[in-house]
Amino acid sequence: MTSINQQHRKFFHSLLFLAILLLYLNQIYLNLITVGSADKVTIWLFFAGAGYASHLVLDALTPSGLPIVGL
Template structure:
């Protein structure tokens, strides 16, 4: 969760000078969403044993998620208004990605496809 929140602060620090407007309502949504997104992979695929890492803990999932985050980041920076749902999903995805990156750095790593 800590890594997810840290990633959200980094994204906010990067995106606000580029035009993202975060109101006092959107900032807590971003932070809570990133914290929840950071624990979501282990809720989807609970760590019951060393081989628990399937698709939702895979490099393919991470790659797809990073493509989504890139496109959403570009649209958030070019859109005039930002809604709560888009911010929530974007920052939850960023928290999820932080979880996968940290898992990739462990000795077990991440499977390529996870099937």
């Protein structure tokens, strides 16, 4: 049985994408604290990515969870 929610959750709603996103956010964060002067786009990308990562974590807590790869 395939639900609409499972059809919606492809690569961008997967554990693999979450891992890639967290690695990217870690790199941005390290650049923010070491370089010191960050532009508005970098800060926006960090917070937008953090919001999306929290969205995926909350999706993982639902009964349908997140697919591993999502392909």
